[in-house]
Amino acid sequence: MTDTPSSPIRLNPDLDLAALAGAFARGGRLHIPNIFAAEAADAVAGVLEAETRWKTTVAAGGAFFEMPLNGRLAEDPGKQSWLDDAKVDGASPLTQYIFDTRRLDQREGHEEGHRDAADAALDFMNSEAFISFLRALTGDDRVDLVDGQASRYRPGHVLTAHNDVSAGKNRLYGYVLNMTREWRADWGGNLVFYGADGHIEHGWVPAFNALNLFVVPTRHAVTQVASFAAKDRLSIVGWVRSHQKVGPQTREEARQAY
Template structure:
């Protein structure tokens, strides 16, 4: 059963969030729920590798990438990284969860994040009123993955608060996969390192990125990410 940690100090978290519109909340879930989700993220999730190619959003399965010829795979990577060098692009694994999810644990997770207990907590911490729903995806970053600098504003979805719920134990900062925040002019202001059972919340207008995961990273970076929306 998924449950919030009852010792979350909402008053102090709201005070901290108000300073820069971002915060990391430690030990969010009770252990049992956290442990089950961690195992689920690592096993039997059909992640799709998301990337942009010639202006089109594409998702390819692990098998589809493995079955590419070496020349085609090199050309694909070259194009992805060429776009990234210009500040445009991304490459990471994702699996979207919706209200039609068949897996029982993932369905419970989706319903819990969309439930009043969580929506009230996020509203109390951020001060944003009127949160109505959560959009949820599972994400996996392996060596070679990244997400270039951007913000998460999407008026048609009425996103308000972005979240990154970390399920990555013993991550080393030299491995990359760091959540960076920037000023509008590109100046780096703060970095959140991947951790376990930690919920990062930030205003969707804040420019941010996920740094390149190095070839020598010894683990994958697993998270539940998404947005709390006003509709």
């Protein structure tokens, strides 16, 4: 079983590229509703909703680990307490996170021949058509590739403030491709951006089949998903990158950009 869409993943043909490019140039970040054609978006969302191959990744409260899950619990029952005890240290200035992740792979034969619409989405985002779209959208000819992983934020999951600078990664833009149907703002999991004064300057609620794109570095976070959230926040996330050296690349430069 491949769970791939019956037609290839493609951009929504109704997108107004000129208008989008103008909006991105003005703000350095952009929310694009209905980024994929409807059938493709439904296929990707369906895969993530049914996914069982998640791992929880944790860098919080002094704990650092990645743990395979069986459904929503630790695959190794003896390590479930690691997940139960994982929590953010609210006094720490360091970036911290707890969320579930699934690798996306562009190689053939991924996971013993199982490739699905989520894998196909990353393939498409590295296609000539999508790279050309990104170059035209951003006005940036340095765009060469897109990396990505599937993410699932469950109640209590969070990603604290950071700016996405990572030495040697040549990150140009961060992105979140939202695949959660019918999310509510008070469930948390909102992508928020901070101004120089520390206040929230802008933010977006997860919206189905919407692409959020922003310049690196930009200080941002994913707010904690509420304990009463009725579903999981699903997305594909990553960075638009270049083969060229760009931005702060040394540890000291990264520290100063933070």
